Amino acid sequence: MSDSPAARLQVLFEGHRLTPTQRRIAHCMVRRAADVPFLSSVELAELAGVSQPSVTRFAVALGFDGYPALRKHLRDVVPAEAAAGDSLNEYQQAVEAEIANLRHLAEALADPGPVERAGRLLAASRPLPVLGLRAAASQAYGFSYFAAKVHPDVRLLDEGGTMLTDRIDAAVRAGATALLCFALPRHPREVVDALAHARETGLTVVTVADSPFAPVATYSHILLPAAVGTGLAFDTACAPMLLGRVLLEAMCDGLPDAQARLEEFDAGAVARGLFVE
Template identity: 25%
Template structure:
């Protein structure tokens, strides 16, 4: 399953001799320009190669898909993991309106949250919550663009638990060194989105071999992280030019923190009660003084 997208290209290539002339044109275009085909409608792809829309739909059926959208979905999975940053910019430039980039990007992010909400399995989410609550130790891994997500999760988990380790690393060996003592009573949470981090995948496989419960937060059940995990929280991500759109993953992480916090209400309450005293003593936060603010306004 891990190479389902790559298998598609191989399947198309091996089937070319059996295709009709029109189907061969579609096949060659997809093989050579799958990055463009993934974002074309059936009608647009047909227009591009000189065949009818119905021929494109029949082509999708011919290679084993129940409709053209299913073929498109696999092509999108392929480009997310394979495209370089430069190629991502080229593809996304055709999808983002330069007249209103703010609106285009925010609307795309809203759509990803909506799709994530529709597709995320609530039973899996609840199983993840239980696994984390029962863990002896919790390891959190996330590198490159996923590092801020891992840090955010680690920050709040450290307020709830006293058994959290946020794995900081610059190499695979360092990552292994920090999870070397993981065992069957522990949980390892790995976060990665296309292009997937080899370091994170290797660490999750290592953790699983040690008997730890492995949880991934990733974008697809076809993700290599999902394949080496006991539980996967699937959150839609996408390309916004060269930038990874991680709004939906952050929302899922927020939900995870809140769900666990609700189960540990008293501990969280006690922690924040103590922290408020510390923050007050060391003046961590700017204090809003309504009386002084009123005086300043009068003086102005």
């Protein structure tokens, strides 16, 4: 198990039945794992967008007498070596945080079962809708770009609005059985609504998200978490991007003609002079 503060927090939350408000607090705590041991209940409430009593009830739900007891526990379990990062500048700290996120992802993939199951579901869906809005749009585009080389019908859903539901319905009518979603903070309400609709239509929802406590978790049949970095002005998403490629590899394993399609593409690219060697 990783010694990162985020990993330790996730272990603390596992096994507890949390309300939507409590899941929101947990999600906020994971994203701000390094800061949480030093935040007051009022500060945490403001960050999570909930009331201060909700933070207190959350601490009690985890088995503590109140928030002060939870905060004391968090201070006790923060790895001592975490302070070593103080000698690095802010850019180095951001890189180190991403390296820690990647290590945690590697440890999570020690059990390949969820990714392999998700890969089979995506491979079997004809067509395969891939959803990602706002911050997650680039993740969805990158997956779709490569997936289209091995999957016969990939449909990128990277624009919101009233047409989004229509495009999900069209995919279902065409035979889709699963939907892949990339969900990163800040989480657009449209994504949550779209996943709720996708489930209503009978689609199996596979989601790559920044946390198992993200708002999309409730609407996902399989949720594959990969933390984002929060040390810079804008979040960094190296781990979700890499998890998307791992999922793509698992999907290829479920497509018997994947290699033949790749070879066909390569031959066509050479004939067209598509790439500069």
